Amino acid sequence: MHCRVEGARRRAEQGKGQRTQASEETSRRRDALSAEVEALVSEIHALRAEGATFRARRQSGEVLRRMEPALRTLARRFAKSRGSLGEDDLVQVAGIEVLKALNTYRPEKKGSQCFASWATWRARRVLLEHVRLQASDVHPSDAAQRGRTRSGKVESPVDVISRDAPEESLSGSATEAYDAALALEYLTAEEMLSTYEQVARMYYALFDLAPELREVVARVHGIGRPRQSVRELAREWSVARWRLDALLVSARQQLRRMLEEDV
Numbered sequence: 001m002h003c004r005v006e007g008a009r010r011r012a013e014q015g016k017g018q019r020t021q022a023s024e025e026t027s028r029r030r031d032a033l034s035a036e037v038e039a040l041v042s043e044i045h046a047l048r049a050e051g052a053t054f055r056a057r058r059q060s061g062e063v064l065r066r067m068e069p070a071l072r073t074l075a076r077r078f079a080k081s082r083g084s085l086g087e088d089d090l091v092q093v094a095g096i097e098v099l100k101a102l103n104t105y106r107p108e109k110k111g112s113q114c115f116a117s118w119a120t121w122r123a124r125r126v127l128l129e130h131v132r133l134q135a136s137d138v139h140p141s142d143a144a145q146r147g148r149t150r151s152g153k154v155e156s157p158v159d160v161i162s163r164d165a166p167e168e169s170l171s172g173s174a175t176e177a178y179d180a181a182l183a184l185e186y187l188t189a190e191e192m193l194s195t196y197e198q199v200a201r202m203y204y205a206l207f208d209l210a211p212e213l214r215e216v217v218a219r220v221h222g223i224g225r226p227r228q229s230v231r232e233l234a235r236e237w238s239v240a241r242w243r244l245d246a247l248l249v250s251a252r253q254q255l256r257r258m259l260e261e262d263v
Contacts, residue, residue: 034116037066041105041115053194060102064095067116071095074124082131093130094123205258213251216244 040063047056068091075082075090082090101119206214206223219228230248234241 033066033070034114037063037116038107038114040066041102042107044102053190054198060099063102064098067098067119068095070116070120071098071123074120074127078127078131083134085131085134090127090130094127097123097126201259202255205255208258209251209254213247213254216247217251217255220244220248
């Protein structure tokens with residue numbers, strides 16, 4: 001009997017030791033990640049101060065890549081309450097909040113709190129609100145289903161515009177106006193100018209492509225004309241779809257190379 005009790009006690013101590021070791025290993029990994037992210041954030045602020053906007057954005061992408069496992073773990077905590085929202089949807093929402101946090105993070109104002117923990121806290125708060133709003137949209141009240149408010153007034157219908165409509169790819173469309181208004185809400189003047197600069201660089205690079213490649217990109221992506229699918233373009237030009245796919249891949253590779261060389 002004494003041997004059984006002693007064996008159970010040893011197994012319990014071994015299990016406790018293993019759990020403690022696993023907890024310490026998790027803490028070490030978390031601390032290492034926080035240090036790496038903090039160094040990247042400091043580098044991003046330095047690059048922005050120097051005016052190297054594009055390099056700063058590349059480093060912002062690296063911050064997202066490093067924090068993605070933590071954001072995905074955070075998104076999994078909402079598995080029971082997220083409804084029709086997918087895990088990737090929540091990770092994307094959390095990633096956007098991390099990018100917003102990069103613009104407002106000031107180490108001297110956060111004390112001992114590192115960027116990773118602060119951004120994770122912000123992401124959790126946003127996910128809570130996002131899941132709550134999704135639940136209210138999916139399960140509307142009886143009054144909302146009848147299209148009426150408590151005062152009995154009938155809500156006016158909202159026009160829905162499809163982004164896939166051919167006319168929405170042209171300049172001056174309702175989609176373009178909506179995107180511009182939305183950008184003004186989230187972008188500063190400096191970021192807007194940087195975005196316009198990227199668009200201008202893209203157009204210059206597109207102009208330097210071979211005529212055939214330029215025509216394919218313009219038609220498929222709806223640049224200055226209604227957008228066409230690869231199937232429609234292949235039927236119009238009487239060529240195989242794989243040929244157009246190969247041209248698109250070549251054009252994108254050349255554009256990417258020209259844009260990287262221009263930085």
